[in-house]
Amino acid sequence: MRNFALLAAGALSLAAVATVAQGVEDPYIWLEEIEGTRALDQVKAWNKSTEELLAQDPKLASYQSRARAILDDEQQIATPDRIMGDLVANLWRDAKNPRGIWRVSPLAAYRAGKPAWRTIIDVDALGKSEKQSWVWHGADCLAPAYTRCLVSLSPGGTDADVVREFDLSSGKFVDGGFVVPESKNTAAWVDADTLLLVGDFGPDSLTASGYGRIAKLWKRGTPLSAATTVLEGTKTDVSVSPFARQDGDRRWTFLTRGKTFWTSDVSLLTKDGKVVKTPLPEDASFEDIIDGRLIAKLQSPLTVGGTTLPEGAIVAYGLADIEAGRSVAPELVMAPTKTQAIEEVAASENILWVKALDDVSGKLFALRRSDDGRWTQAATALPDNSTVRLLETAGKSDTAFAIVEGMLTPPTLYAVTASGTPAKVQSLPAKFDAATMTVEQKFATSKDGTRIPYFLVRKKGVSGAVPSLIHAYGGFRAAQTPGYLTGQPYRAGPLGMFWVEEGNAYVLANIRGGGEYGPEWHKSVLRENRQKSFDDLHAVAEDLIRTGVSAKGKIGISGRSNGGVLVGAALTQRPDLYSAVISGSPLHDMKRYSKLLAGASWVGEYGDPDVAGDWAFMSKYSPYQQLKPGVKYPAVFFYSSTKDDRVHPGHARKMAARLNEYGNRFYFHEYLEGGHSVGADHAEDAHRAALLMAYLKRELGGKK
Template identity: 60%
Template structure:
């Protein structure tokens, strides 16, 4: 396969010298990588203005924008528990009056009864006004079991980098003289009440090539950070290092995770004196939880045990007591999924392990219990054919909170107890008439014969081809499960609903690269196999055409982040299929991606363009290098954020410039805040949904010219 791809790429590049761009000197648009460069921002402003000038005049734009804002700000939304802190629950509430959010707390009993009495801890909007900062909430880490001291993370403008401050939950105030870290991509957790694990930017040599902490220190209260004790350090080539602790009953276990590559980690146990002992987890296993004195991980490759081989995708446990005592820890099988299943989420309460399993992309919740004769499994009674997500669990008692939803059914929050039936805590009201639409799961056949599932939503009773929006991701083990239509596709708000209400069709494609069927589904799209993800997406589009559900030229491909690589590649490979492309915060220039912001951390996923053998297969599908002059090339809309410090805005900027140079129409909208999430608040999210709807209508829908 690699040789075939390399040969095809060489022929294309030889015939099209404008595409070469194999070196920085050959890239005429590299100046657009200056994130806040004057010339670059002038170009961004011009693109933004042109896009808004055209699309905001569409008759549907003001209606869609107002409707999206109403949906996003609806105060009937579920107040999701971001954490259960003993007998209290905390939540971040965002609405029209509080666009950045209220961090608030209530008793767990009143919350379960449906009548929580909230006490506001931090008004993020007000704090931003007082401090002259555009704060975006990044969460809080509160120390168990007292849950009085919390580490609050706030980001200026929504970047991945944030400021950390210590907060007193009882007084509702930041602690004067408490732990504080300046803006950085820090890794921070509690070691004990007066000591933190800290990895942060300490200047030259303290970060990895990916821009994350390379050092982990123990910082004691009341001392200068310069005096913090070094616990461990990684290599510059690593992804990142972090220390963390877990309370298991009355025992606090402490660990160091060294991310060697994006998909391999080395874990160590940290003793009270700061010394470390390596854990026996395979490097490609995923740490999931600590329960009953055992560390639990998900396998991503087979593991040989005395009783036989355990397949990839299974959960396995090791005794921490044996490891701490220097004894050999024999792995114990916790749970084995079937070939049609994949373990997607794992969490634990006081004595139970809660596992969300995908079964042909439909969610199931399992309760696993450790015992002297091994682990027992029990399925919990929740609505079938739904998407289930673990929200949080209680530290005392055995209750987990989960949401259940589908494309046509709004989310319902359940409290699932080990000892009783699942209890409805809250339900989001319906935002549309679901009887108008029909959902079906179908399967396409990819080029290599693989069956690829996808969900299609159409108006009830519709016949014949319809303008169709296909959304997918296809990478990083991230499964794409059906969500309520007001939240699909990712970061585009209620766009899918608006598109359907206009009489069109929406598709969610479960292509390879994700985690829908466990490790194998991801591995089949890694590195030189990336072409499989693109073939899967095109196979879904071809299947829709074959079944007379869609027609070439009136299909839109949608993807964000890693999905930007996807839609850029499929547009280049099959421009005959697509009339429009939505590309959010995309990766596109795979020749330079590893040199831009966090790009070096994804080499294990895509390949290393600085290695000739890797670039040989990457060049065959890199969107930027393969963009060429093609008749009726699909029109692309790029949306992104200037402050994205994960995926560099230069990717989309350079693509837009190249489209223009090739005489292709391009739409572009770069928001100045929001980070990788793009929208820092609901106002921007609503605007983006309306712009994208107007774009789709203009290019492949009823408004097509």
């Protein structure tokens, strides 16, 4: 079956040769036409070939049904999407409600582990009644009353959505209320009758990245065309976006002008409608507000009055001084240690909650400010060697909700109080027999001598080299922490669980580019230094071989989105080292990425291919351009979504076509809905997990 993909695309290959002969640089640019008939016909043919081949696995149906049962299991943790006064809101998805029901429960009942849910919006029923394939994108309810909400719904799961005003008391959309037309828009409540809005106001209102650049104040009862402009970014900016925070009785409204993906100006909208720029460094990130202070995280050292505040530190600025136009210096709230990285920050009424990583293990701290201006911190008593996710905080009760899990430990939801005492709210039952497995953290040494941590999961008693799957990301400050195997790797459902249960090894690699050790772990591989993240991945694979865990011919790699750049580069650089490659919603054509959908917003991460100096280093790893005829590459499994309006599906399509042209096998699965997250519901997620498992068995341990 070596040429199964070629059978579906033989005409494509011949057409490609003819086009190249005519001197066209990119013979597959027609595959960038997202909904083009020719392109979709090719996609459907590739999908069909892959489905037919992997259907030969006798366990495919059982993988899929088991994955679906896990994803649809009503023994899920009902995470607090938002806490609204004395209510907790949650979006619940199961077999009966694949698109979800948005519901609320009294906070006290929820915290006691006995929520009393009341359905507010049934997304599936709404889509059916309105004949739209609605996908939930969230709701923002105006504090402190929380009766009026801005509900965001996406047709088919794209990043673009429609915003509609909803009344929580009546459970209905407001007749004549605010409605923002479909676009990649953002809106924030200023007050009950005013929105601060950024959206598509016409062709000149968008940045080169496709996001809004003009912020307007829109008054209730007036047409959108009458909204008044308060801030304009430039065409070369990434985006402009509004947001608001409630601090006691005061509502603070802000605007972020994203100049690059990693730099921005944050401004305050004053009560009299003026826009005042805050003193945040352009690479700092806004985190929250507490007691009239703006909380931010530094990405670079900041020297103030002869004192240098370290990168990765949390600092505070007085908002009253900012609003009044007075000079204000930051005060240090918390500085990370050498092994720490501060990841998440959220405020309740009197406590600033900080989630940090310490050698990639999650920690949660409660911080208070004393009358003399000093901040004190106390670690909470959550389980060690775990992943911690800080979800939401309840203001007046000074409670933080966090989920704690490990690769072999199912998630548990905790409510952590001001005393630092955690109380279990809900624990999930085990989905597999963890007693048969082991997990350990190990370290590889990269080409430049940097220690690269990775987590290794295997069955107990396994000896000798076994097939191994390495998942990694390596970009955008996104740390990869060890979650329960039913959700590893990301967007592949219980693939990791299936893989280890059958005697194989699963690895989560913490390569540079993420945020595992703070800002420098990310900055060290930006732009011309990207090769270091690829070297880190190679080092982990080689460490598996060196330690006898695996062997050449038995190693597969997985990455999605930015991870697509990673596995694509690894594929072209070391086809001798890897024998299977999972490439999800990937970036592959780095020559054209900045011209496709949201690509221009990532120039700060990768570089600008239209600048000769940048393309000089990008061209050395760009997967699409680095494919060479005459080289035998491992058979890649591409998965993506036609509706992805963030990373263009043309990346995967063109990479597949080029591999096909050069006589290499590949697998392909493009879902017609779902957006960048691929699956719009659990059915597709379960199907993808089963296909990927069958693929890995064929390429790493099964019959070729």
